Amino acid sequence: MLELILGGARSGKSRLAEKLASESGLAVSYIATSQALDGEMSARIEQHRQRRPASWALVEEPLALARVLLELAEPGRCLLVDCLTLWLSNLLLLDDQARLAAERDALLDCLDRLPGRIILVSNETGLGVVPMGALSRRFVDEAGWLHQALAECCQRVVFTVAGLPMVLKGEAL
Numbered sequence: 001m002l003e004l005i006l007g008g009a010r011s012g013k014s015r016l017a018e019k020l021a022s023e024s025g026l027a028v029s030y031i032a033t034s035q036a037l038d039g040e041m042s043a044r045i046e047q048h049r050q051r052r053p054a055s056w057a058l059v060e061e062p063l064a065l066a067r068v069l070l071e072l073a074e075p076g077r078c079l080l081v082d083c084l085t086l087w088l089s090n091l092l093l094l095d096d097q098a099r100l101a102a103e104r105d106a107l108l109d110c111l112d113r114l115p116g117r118i119i120l121v122s123n124e125t126g127l128g129v130v131p132m133g134a135l136s137r138r139f140v141d142e143a144g145w146l147h148q149a150l151a152e153c154c155q156r157v158v159f160t161v162a163g164l165p166m167v168l169k170g171e172a173l
Helices: 013-023 039-051 065-072 084-093 097-113 134-153
Strands: 002-007 027-032 057-060 077-082 117-123 156-161 164-169
Touching: 002 013, 002 134, 013 027, 013 039, 013 077, 013 117, 013 156, 027 065, 065 077, 065 097, 084 097, 084 117, 084 134, 097 134, 117 134
Parallel strands: 002 117, 002 156, 027 057, 027 077, 077 117
Antiparallel strands: 156 164
């Protein structure tokens, strides 16, 4: 099963994803896309680490997400990716359009071939005003296009607000 959980910052999307992974009864591998580039991000990463069960495997991969998914996915395993917008930011900051396109296409191409349960977490960024800066506008555009493509191929899509999940597609929670 392939699931996409969207929401704003501190919306409860990661907690929901972690709950679904825990309740799946499967072995869980957590794929973290963040990088501890400053103290604030290090604190956020530590907060996430403390919430996760010690039995979960952890893979940190900021760029080559499709490769890691293909390596780890198997029947009887749940892969939880948190989060796609950090992954997208990492790629955008490389300032390599070809790499961004290749990694995005590789992700979208591999999803329908992955066994097991896959839970993708991402920030919904398209609900506010259009950002002023070119890079910020590009980020919002790229995230929106990625989310649309993912929502099309996912069996369940959930939007989370104030800790409350709203199923947009697929079976109820």
